[in-house]
Amino acid sequence: MVGFKNRYMVMEVFLDPNRELGVDDPIILTQFNVSKVIRDSILVNFEECGLASSLGSFxxxxxxxxxxxxxxxxxxxxxQKVWAAITLVTSVGNCLVLFNLLDLFGESNECRAGC
Known part of the structure; x- marks a missing residue:
């Protein structure tokens, strides 16, 4: 029996309030955008080894x-490494952002040999 233990972080994203409203390229938060900036932050701050170890369940x-x-x-x-990298993210695209952790919770999924 193998247990996969994950942590889930509920994050609030604050966009730059001083951003001009008439900008041609509005930032729309998507799973791809958020995932890319977090992966880039892990790579910059923890290098390739940190990125490789984090991508297992990220x-x-x-x-x-x-x-x-x-x-x-x-x-x-x-x-904790992923959380640290998230706090070091400063922008998504050309828009300044700030991530705020609202909740952190865990889950344990049991997996038997046949899964």
Missing amino acids: QVKYVNPIAKLCIIRASREEH
């Missing part, structure tokens, strides 16, 4: 562009 599970909320999954062993 996934942006949900993004709500209206409420500016996202849920991010990381392994129990690597969630």
Whole structure:
């Protein structure tokens, strides 16, 4: 029996309030955008070894562009590294952002040999 233990982070995204409203390229938060900036931050701050160890269970599970909320999954062993990388993210595209952790919770999934 193998147990996969993950941590889920509920993050709130604050966009730059001083951003001009008439900008031609509005930033729309998507799973791809959020995942890319977090992976880039892990690569810059923890290099290739840190990125490789974090990508095992890292996934942006949900993004709500209206409420500016996202849920991010990381392994129990690597969630602090992912969390640190998220706090060091400064922009998505050309827009300044700030991530705020609202909740951190865990889950344990049991997997038997036949799964």
